[in-house]
Amino acid sequence: MxxxxxxxxxxxxxxxxxxxxxxxxxxxxxxxxxxxxxxxxxxxxxxxxxxxxxxxxxxxxxxxxxxxxxxxxxxxxxxxxxxxKCRLSLIAPEKYSIKDFEGLDIATKHPNITRDYFFSMGIDANIIPLNGSLELAPETGIADAIVDVVQTGETMKKNNLVEIQKIMDIxxxxxxxxxxxxxxxxxxxxxxxxxxxxxxxxxxxxxxxx
CATH class of the missing domain: 3.40.190.10 (Periplasmic binding protein-like II)
Incomplete structure (x- = not known):
């Protein structure tokens, strides 16, 4: 096989x-x-x-x-x-809540899942596909938030980001x-x-x- x-x-x-x-x-x-x-x-x-x-x-x-x-x-x-085992989550600077993402830019390695997630929430967000270093996107202004895999959450915290909402368990x-x-x-x-x-x-x- x-x-x-x-x-x-x-x-x-x-x-x-x-x-x-x-x-x-x-x-x-x-x-x-x-x-x-x-x-x-x-x-x-x-x-x-x-x-x-x-x-x-x-x-x-x-x-x-x-x-x-x-x-x-x-x-x-x-x-x-x-x-x-880990999870896929919406991650952003602490100032944001889930209701704030209408029209904002979201960077992710998972554009299909992310698009489906925001559609299910009735939110029209702009999805930006990226292949790596997603935590840099909010800091550099490429995106307002990211959707990324979370294991321990340490990288997220070191880049002044918080987990807004879990999208799926992995x-x-x-x-x-x-x-x-x-x-x-x-x-x-x-x-x-x-x-x-x-x-x-x-x-x-x-x-x-x-």
């Missing part, structure tokens, strides 16, 4: 999860992006590209739930995993290519059952799922 694993903060936990499920992995060169071991292929793209690689080049992937929501990819999500999730699920049904289902076990009609990984 072809497994798509994100480079970055989810990589080590994702590899440990696969190894715990019986997939042998030995990454001996962190510059390589593809590995072939014991009949399996491991693909290591950037985290935000995992849904695309899983949909078009892989069978099973691991990514953040925010990454899948932002990508709009149509993948099966049989397991929610017990790592990569966790790592297992995603499955819809075509592969049909073609490799037995192989993929055996992996999911081994990784997660069964709890009624919902597959639940006792080790990794709350």
């Amino acid at each position: 072809k497994f798509v694993i994100p480079k970055g903060r989810l990589m080590n936990d994702s590899l440990a999860f696969l190894q715990n499920a019986g997939i042998k992995i030995n990454i001996d060169d962190d510059r390589k992006l593809m590995f072939y071991q014991d009949g399996n292929e491991i693909i290591l793209p950037r985290a935000r590209d995992v849904p695309v690689y899983t949909e078009y080049a892989g069978d099973i992937g691991i990514c953040g739930s925010d990454t899948l929501s932002e990508s709009r990819s149509r993948l099966f999500t049989p397991l929610t995993l017990n790592f990569g 966790s790592a999730i297992l995603v499955v290519n819809r075509v592969s699920q049909k073609i490799k049904y037995k192989e993929i289902n055996n992996f999911i059952e081994k990784a997660g076990g069964l709890n009624g009609n919902r597959r639940v990984c006792k080790k990794y799922i709350e």
